[in-house]
Amino acid sequence: METRRLELFVTLVDAGGFKQAADSLFITAPALSQQISRLEKDVGVALIDRTTRPITPTEAGREFYYRCRRVLEAMQHITQLLDDQRSHEFGRVRVGIVPAMMFSSPARAVRQFIRAHPTATVQVRSIPTSLLVDELEQGSIDVAILLTEPDLKDLSSTALFGEEYLVALPDDHPLADVDEVDFAMLRNERILQGPRTANPTGYDAVVTACMRAGFSPRSLEVMGSYLDQAAMVSAGMGVCFIPKSLSDIPQHNVVYRTLVNPSVGLTTSISWFDRRLDAVGRAFVQHCITELSIPESLISKEGAS
Numbered sequence: 001m002e003t004r005r006l007e008l009f010v011t012l013v014d015a016g017g018f019k020q021a022a023d024s025l026f027i028t029a030p031a032l033s034q035q036i037s038r039l040e041k042d043v044g045v046a047l048i049d050r051t052t053r054p055i056t057p058t059e060a061g062r063e064f065y066y067r068c069r070r071v072l073e074a075m076q077h078i079t080q081l082l083d084d085q086r087s088h089e090f091g092r093v094r095v096g097i098v099p100a101m102m103f104s105s106p107a108r109a110v111r112q113f114i115r116a117h118p119t120a121t122v123q124v125r126s127i128p129t130s131l132l133v134d135e136l137e138q139g140s141i142d143v144a145i146l147l148t149e150p151d152l153k154d155l156s157s158t159a160l161f162g163e164e165y166l167v168a169l170p171d172d173h174p175l176a177d178v179d180e181v182d183f184a185m186l187r188n189e190r191i192l193q194g195p196r197t198a199n200p201t202g203y204d205a206v207v208t209a210c211m212r213a214g215f216s217p218r219s220l221e222v223m224g225s226y227l228d229q230a231a232m233v234s235a236g237m238g239v240c241f242i243p244k245s246l247s248d249i250p251q252h253n254v255v256y257r258t259l260v261n262p263s264v265g266l267t268t269s270i271s272w273f274d275r276r277l278d279a280v281g282r283a284f285v286q287h288c289i290t291e292l293s294i295p296e297s298l299i300s301k302e303g304a305s
Contacts, residue, residue: 003075005039006068008032009047013065016054091280092121096141099126099225101268104245105161106145109291113284120280130198136271142281143272145288148201150271157271158285160292165241165264166256168233173255181257183213183264190238191217192229202266206241209264230254268292 008025015021018029025032040047047061057065097106114122127135129146136144137152144150149157167186169176175185191210196203210217220238222229227249229240234253241264247256270288277285 001039001042003072005035005042006072008035009039010065010068010072012036012048012055013057013061016056018055091278092123093143093277093281093284094123094125094141095143095145095284096125096127096132096135097145098129098132098147100147100243100246101145102126103249104163104243105292106268106288109288112291113287116287117280117283122280122284128198129202136273139276142276143270143285143288145268145270147266147268148199149267149269152271154273154275155271156274157269158289160268160270160288162265162267163243163245165259165266166244166247167259168230168240168242168251168254168256170233170236170239171253171255173239175257176255178257180260182261183209183259184215184261186210186217186239187213187215189218191219192222192232192238192240193219194223194229195221198223205264205266209259209262212262227251 008021011025012018012021012032015024018032022029022032036048043064045060046058047064049056049058049061095110097110101107110122110124114120125141127141127144129148132141132144132146133150133152135141136150136155145160149159167175167181169181175181191206193203193206206219207217222232222240226240226242226246230242230246230251232238233240234251241259242256243266244256270285270292272281272285
């Protein structure tokens, strides 16, 4: 028994007439009638009462109709599962990550996913926060891993983990000899950070912490990554704030110290548009959420460039 004939039968019953059903199927009414007759021969019972207008199924035809629908729905479900599996194996996901995260756990999670899905195409780009949200909105990337949660219509976002800032100091700085730096101790320091337009959340986090410590920051705007800022600290141009995970990367003549009163932190999030993701994209998002859980010590959601 051919599945195609089951589809024709269901369409005929739904339409209530050979002409209406044939038109929707883009075949002729005689051709449809011939296929239904062959189906009736296959099952050995009349399925359609051709004497009524509109035509109606026989008693056996009604039961056959409901069973056909269940079979066709099951076939459609199986086809979708197979399509999803093929997409899962051979699909593509384009990921944008802020530069700071290229050296920490999100980058490791990406590598794990690539190893687990060798036939999938995973494209990874390092994109500054100031451009990352636009690229996501415009569809240039499918998933963004960033240090803020964008406020865009229909955008899905999940916080992944929190991380504290450390202060980067020249190794000959007087505060280099202490384990914890009270924020108020930075009152007279030149603070190196990116422009506010690059990452309003991170910029405001630093300014707010300074104000809470009782002073307005003397800031020097620096274009570039955290490591670029740390290099300028090494040159004696000021101090900067850097995610703790980046403190493992050696930087000549620079030391990192814990900040207190107040402490400052940031939250790494993953953002995506559901409608744009194929099976690989959905699997990637779930992998990141599973692998990058939020620690209990999550610090208040702040950001950084």
